[in-house]
Amino acid sequence: QAQLVESGGGLVQAGDSLRLSCDASGGSFSGYRMGWFRQAPGKGREFVATIAWGTNAAEYADSVKGRFTVSRDNAKKMVYLQMNFLEPDDTAVYYCAAGWNRIFTGKEAGHYDYWGQGTQVTVSS
Numbered sequence: 001q002a003q004l005v006e007s008g009g010g011l012v013q014a015g016d017s018l019r020l021s022c023d024a025s026g027g028s029f030s031g032y033r034m035g036w037f038r039q040a041p042g043k044g045r046e047f048v049a050t051i052a053w054g055t056n057a058a059e060y061a062d063s064v065k066g067r068f069t070v071s072r073d074n075a076k077k078m079v080y081l082q083m084n085f086l087e088p089d090d091t092a093v094y095y096c097a098a099g100w101n102r103i104f105t106g107k108e109a110g111h112y113d114y115w116g117q118g119t120q121v122t123v124s125s
Contacts, residue, residue: 002117003027004096009119016086020119022079022096027114029053033099033106034072034079038092038121048094049081050106059107063089086123093118 003026008019022034036048049070051058058070069082079096097112104111 003114004098004116006094006096006116006119009094009121011122011124012086013124014087016123017082017084018086018121020081020083020094020096020121022081022116023077024079024096024098025077027098029077029098029114030074031100031102033102033104033111034070035097035099035106035112036070036079036081036094037097037109038090038094039118040092043092045095045109046092047107047109051079052102052106059105061107083121086121088123088125090121091123093120 005023008021031053035050037045038048039045047061049060051070051072067085072079095118096116098114099112
């Protein structure tokens with residue numbers, strides 16, 4: 001059984017918006033930092049956004065600041081990534097992740113313990 005399940009990806013045009021969802025109901029992630037990463041063809045896994053538990057403090061990659069917003073609803077065990085003003089360079093598989101160690105910044109893939117299978121986002125010109 002998958003503990004994190006992403007959804008909401010699709011094919012859109014530049015300038016459009018999408019909201020990705022991460023269903024965390026398959027596990028118990030109280031106290032976990034949640035993150036979003038993406039991986040484009042031929043490239044490594046890239047940090048997108050992270051959100052802390054409790055304070056909901058969020059941080060973003062420079063490439064998405066001002067365009068993307070991460071949020072979480074702990075009662076519903078859901079994490080979201082609202083993506084506005086999408087660009088072709090945003091095309092990638094987007095992954096949701098959960099990490100326990102709160103010493104870490106959450107900006108590296110190695111800071112996370114659990115991963116979803118990803119959802120494809122394709123942005124055309």
